[in-house]
Amino acid sequence: xxxxxxxDTRRDEIVGAAWRVIQREGLEGTTIRAIAxxxxxxxxxxxxxxxxxxxxxxxxxRMSQSRIARRRKEALKGLAGLEALEASLAESLPLDDDRxxxxxxxxxxxxxxxxxxxxxxxxxxxxxxxRAVIASSVQDCVELGEIGxxxxxxxxxxLVALVxxxxxxxxxxxxxxxxxxxxxxxxxELERLRSSTDHNDPxxxxxHQRVGPGPQPLDGAG
Amino acid sequence: xxxxxxxDTRRDEIVGAAWRVIQREGLEGTTIRAIAxxxxxxxxxxxxxxxxxxxxxxxxxRMSQSRIARRRKEALKGLAGLEALEASLAESLPLDDDRxxxxxxxxxxxxxxxxxxxxxxxxxxxxxxxRAVIASSVQDCVELGEIGxxxxxxxxxxLVALVxxxxxxxxxxxxxxxxxxxxxxxxxELERLRSSTDHNDPxxxxxHQRVGPGPQPLDGAG
Amino acid sequence: xxxxxxxDTRRDEIVGAAWRVIQREGLEGTTIRAIAxxxxxxxxxxxxxxxxxxxxxxxxxRMSQSRIARRRKEALKGLAGLEALEASLAESLPLDDDRxxxxxxxxxxxxxxxxxxxxxxxxxxxxxxxRAVIASSVQDCVELGEIGxxxxxxxxxxLVALVxxxxxxxxxxxxxxxxxxxxxxxxxELERLRSSTDHNDPxxxxxHQRVGPGPQPLDGAG
Amino acid sequence: xxxxxxxDTRRDEIVGAAWRVIQREGLEGTTIRAIAxxxxxxxxxxxxxxxxxxxxxxxxxRMSQSRIARRRKEALKGLAGLEALEASLAESLPLDDDRxxxxxxxxxxxxxxxxxxxxxxxxxxxxxxxRAVIASSVQDCVELGEIGxxxxxxxxxxLVALVxxxxxxxxxxxxxxxxxxxxxxxxxELERLRSSTDHNDPxxxxxHQRVGPGPQPLDGAG
DNA sequence: CATGAATGAGTGTTCATTCAT
DNA sequence: TATGAATGAACACTCATTCAT
Numbered sequence: 028x029x030x031x032x033x034x035d036t037r038r039d040e041i042v043g044a045a046w047r048v049i050q051r052e053g054l055e056g057t058t059i060r061a062i063a064x065x066x067x068x069x070x071x072x073x074x075x076x077x078x079x080x081x082x083x084x085x086x087x088x089r090m091s092q093s094r095i096a097r098r099r100k101e102a103l104k105g106l107a108g109l110e111a112l113e114a115s116l117a118e119s120l121p122l123d124d125d126r127x128x129x130x131x132x133x134x135x136x137x138x139x140x141x142x143x144x145x146x147x148x149x150x151x152x153x154x155x156x157x158r159a160v161i162a163s164s165v166q167d168c169v170e171l172g173e174i175g176x177x178x179x180x181x182x183x184x185x186l187v188a189l190v191x192x193x194x195x196x197x198x199x200x201x202x203x204x205x206x207x208x209x210x211x212x213x214x215x216e217l218e219r220l221r222s223s224t225d226h227n228d229p230x231x232x233x234x235h236q237r238v239g240p241g242p243q244p245l246d247g248a249g
Numbered sequence: 250x251x252x253x254x255x256x257d258t259r260r261d262e263i264v265g266a267a268w269r270v271i272q273r274e275g276l277e278g279t280t281i282r283a284i285a286x287x288x289x290x291x292x293x294x295x296x297x298x299x300x301x302x303x304x305x306x307x308x309x310x311r312m313s314q315s316r317i318a319r320r321r322k323e324a325l326k327g328l329a330g331l332e333a334l335e336a337s338l339a340e341s342l343p344l345d346d347d348r349x350x351x352x353x354x355x356x357x358x359x360x361x362x363x364x365x366x367x368x369x370x371x372x373x374x375x376x377x378x379x380r381a382v383i384a385s386s387v388q389d390c391v392e393l394g395e396i397g398x399x400x401x402x403x404x405x406x407x408l409v410a411l412v413x414x415x416x417x418x419x420x421x422x423x424x425x426x427x428x429x430x431x432x433x434x435x436x437x438e439l440e441r442l443r444s445s446t447d448h449n450d451p452x453x454x455x456x457h458q459r460v461g462p463g464p465q466p467l468d469g470a471g
Numbered sequence: 472x473x474x475x476x477x478x479d480t481r482r483d484e485i486v487g488a489a490w491r492v493i494q495r496e497g498l499e500g501t502t503i504r505a506i507a508x509x510x511x512x513x514x515x516x517x518x519x520x521x522x523x524x525x526x527x528x529x530x531x532x533r534m535s536q537s538r539i540a541r542r543r544k545e546a547l548k549g550l551a552g553l554e555a556l557e558a559s560l561a562e563s564l565p566l567d568d569d570r571x572x573x574x575x576x577x578x579x580x581x582x583x584x585x586x587x588x589x590x591x592x593x594x595x596x597x598x599x600x601x602r603a604v605i606a607s608s609v610q611d612c613v614e615l616g617e618i619g620x621x622x623x624x625x626x627x628x629x630l631v632a633l634v635x636x637x638x639x640x641x642x643x644x645x646x647x648x649x650x651x652x653x654x655x656x657x658x659x660e661l662e663r664l665r666s667s668t669d670h671n672d673p674x675x676x677x678x679h680q681r682v683g684p685g686p687q688p689l690d691g692a693g
Numbered sequence: 694x695x696x697x698x699x700x701d702t703r704r705d706e707i708v709g710a711a712w713r714v715i716q717r718e719g720l721e722g723t724t725i726r727a728i729a730x731x732x733x734x735x736x737x738x739x740x741x742x743x744x745x746x747x748x749x750x751x752x753x754x755r756m757s758q759s760r761i762a763r764r765r766k767e768a769l770k771g772l773a774g775l776e777a778l779e780a781s782l783a784e785s786l787p788l789d790d791d792r793x794x795x796x797x798x799x800x801x802x803x804x805x806x807x808x809x810x811x812x813x814x815x816x817x818x819x820x821x822x823x824r825a826v827i828a829s830s831v832q833d834c835v836e837l838g839e840i841g842x843x844x845x846x847x848x849x850x851x852l853v854a855l856v857x858x859x860x861x862x863x864x865x866x867x868x869x870x871x872x873x874x875x876x877x878x879x880x881x882e883l884e885r886l887r888s889s890t891d892h893n894d895p896x897x898x899x900x901h902q903r904v905g906p907g908p909q910p911l912d913g914a915g
Numbered sequence: 916c917a918t919g920a921a922t923g924a925g926t927g928t929t930c931a932t933t934c935a936t
Numbered sequence: 937t938a939t940g941a942a943t944g945a946a947c948a949c950t951c952a953t954t955c956a957t
Contacts, residue, residue, distance in 0.1 A: 053364040142275040192414025223445035497808040586719040636858025643806045663889040
């Protein structure tokens with residue numbers, strides 16, 4: 028007659044505890060003991076639900092990544108073009124406590140992803156997905172004519188990098204980069220993206236020819 | 250008289266060893282023992298030259314920061330406007346092994362700066378300086394007429410965030426963002442910055458007279 | 472359910488091991504490693520049952536103090552007057568191996584109690600109790616008429632000091648002060664105490680009726 | 694051309710520094726570094742003037758012992774009998790800062806003398822000398838008729854133990870046993886010694902009218 | 916399912932000591 | 937004579953992990 032405990036629920040509780048510890052103590056200061064204490068359980072229960080410490084941390088990271096990914100997807104619903112793009116980018120910024128927590132977890136694993144091959148692969152998996160989403164969203168803007176023809180992947184790399192950097196800067200110095208400031212930076216970037224391309228293109232409807240190696244998106248020669 | 254050893258030189262050697270260990274093992278895996286071994290010395294030598302572990306790590310970070318800062322300053326020499334701005338931004342990117350190492354060290358301390366107040370202050374010190382340098386460089390571009398009037402600080406925040414994000418992305422996924430790709434992203438961002446603002450400035454030709462070597466640093470299209 | 476181990480028993484075992492190490496190696500030579508080895512366990516077990524080293528040592532001292540206190544109390548049972556006093560004092564002397572061990576532990580902390588405020592307070596707590604017991608016992612002798620009226624607290628200070636000094640002298644030089652010698656010193660001190668005061672008490676015979684087992688505890692002269 | 698430094702003077706300075714460190718930090722907390730710092734010299738100089746740490750500590754103890762011994766001897770000058778005895782005993786009590794310091798040093802080595810054979814021998818050397826001095830002084834009192842015939846060595850053991858215990862008690866709890874209290878305890882002890890014996894001396898009646906009836910307290914021979 | 920007991924490896928740090936100058 | 941450099945051993949303590957219950 029086992030206790031009525033949902034295995035997955037218990038796991039999620041522990042991952043949640045791990046999140047809070049990581050946020051409070053940093054990844055280095057995160058110990059199984061601390062996670063157990065935060066979850067109000069014994070030390071051994073953590074290794075009961077997870078293989079080992081690595082396993083908990085990986086789970087914590089993955090849950091963070093999947094939550095952010097879900098948010099981004101949901102942010103796109105009902106929107107299109109630049110509006111959708113901006114909404115999606117905003118989901119990766121630490122605009123409120125929830126997103127701050129999730130992003131903090133992610134950033135905590137960045138250093139690891141630089142040194143460690145396995146962590147790098149893990150990170151690439153999620154990062155590539157995001158990059159593809161952004162690229163697709165940019166492509167959508169182009170097709171809608173909101174921005175002129177351009178190297179979509181390069182723009183995606185730019186936006187991803189901008190939001191990554193903006194996010195970590197805001198986490199480190201929230202008073203310098205409060206939510207409104209972050210939004211402004213992203214909005215202006217998108218405005219520049221638009222104005223730097225579309226004003227050169229009076230006949231932009233026809234523009235969709237753009238594809239392939241394409242014209243010179245940057246020097247506005249087109 | 251004591252043994253002939255230059256105190257500062259020895260300290261630098263140890264900091265160098267610390268760098269290599271941080272790069273190889275990550276900040277968490279960096280132990281005094283490992284640093285000592287890397288420096289080819291005994292454990293106790295580290296606490297002979299440094300107060301404690303915190304002291305070594307702080308020294309390692311500061312040396313990294315000051316080297317990057319020096320590079321940025323030197324990159325500006327003899328240049329002006331967008332050319333100078335681009336050169337300075339490039340110095341913060343992991344374009345070669347030296348810069349990769351230095352940036353890796355910096356990024357390793359980011360997570361710490363989010364959780365820990367003291368680390369945050371330490372980071373802010375160096376980050377603010379950089380932001381000011383970039384802002385001043387942007388202002389220079391405006392005055393030169395290379396870009397139109399704009400919110401200089403906001404643009405600085407954007408560029409700093411972009412380079413921060415681009416740097417860490419490139420460190421994590423060097424094959425995805427090789428040096429040339431990084432340069433391209435930055436160049437295009439500056440390009441957009443120019444084209445999105447200067448068309449609002451009909452009198453820019455006159456202003457361009459002020460400039461030194463060349464008005465169109467990026468594509469020379471004119 | 473966890474392993475069947477009695478927590479307190481295990482703690483006592485470790486304290487016992489600590490005692491033996493302190494006796495053998497001295498307080499300075501007492502390391503957690505040595506205690507663990509003496510207890511036949513791993514190093515970490517000590518910090519499993521105790522907060523830290525300070526905690527073990529404090530426990531070791533307190534157990535020693537409480538054992539001695541218990542002995543003193545038991546020694547008084549069924550006795551009164553000088554007989555009781557002598558018995559109680561004797562319990563603080565290193566007359567056999569058990570008492571030698573316990574006293575050795577106590578003396579080991581004396582130096583600490585001189586320098587360190589906290590240790591001093593800790594020592595005072597136990598020392599005051601003892602002094603009060605002795606004073607009360609002396610008072611009893613006075614009331615029984617075995618010794619004449621006197622400054623009871625001063626006599627208590629004297630006896631406590633004598634036994635403290637005699638104990639440590641005997642621990643350092645057991646061959647010079649074997650058990651019989653220690654007993655003799657105490658007995659003669661009490662003898663002097665009696666003979667130097669009781670001539671002032673002409674009515675002491677009548678009072679002696681009150682006493683229990685025997686009125687002339689020391690020489691039985693009546 | 695060597696510096697003009699008197700070897701012995703320098704040694705004494707270091708020993709003095711060691712004293713202060715022992716008093717402040719306790720014997721366990723006394724490190725060569727701390728002694729060197731206290732003496733305002735480098736670490737290596739300590740091992741230059743002394744073989745090793747043991748050597749410094751031994752020297753510190755011996756200097757303390759010899760100072761106390763010299764004091765005791767000087768205290769006897771011009772005095773005789775009980776007066777001399779009391780003066781000599783007083784020199785072993787922590788009645789002022791100097792004596793407190795010296796006694797503190799001594800007591801710090803007691804625990805060591807219990808465990809360690811060599812320290813015990815070292816202590817015995819000085820303790821025996823003192824005991825002999827006291828015994829001789831007691832003998833002097835007997836011969837002067839100030840106290841009656843008695844077991845001189847036993848009385849010496851008593852007085853030595855009393856002063857040892859009183860000294861350490863006063864060091865641990867100076868507010869409980871201020872100088873005056875210590876003197877009182879010793880004086881009363883000597884008074885009891887006198888009054889409990891001298892009435893047995895029929896040839897001294899004139900001197901001690903006041904004595905009572907009392908039997909011979911110790912041998913009960915009557 | 917859950918837990919306290921127990922461990923061994925490893926942490927930063929301190930120490931007395933030796934060495935070259 | 938004097939000193940900083942350098943070391944290796946030892947310290948208390950923490951950790952992730954395993955085991956028996």
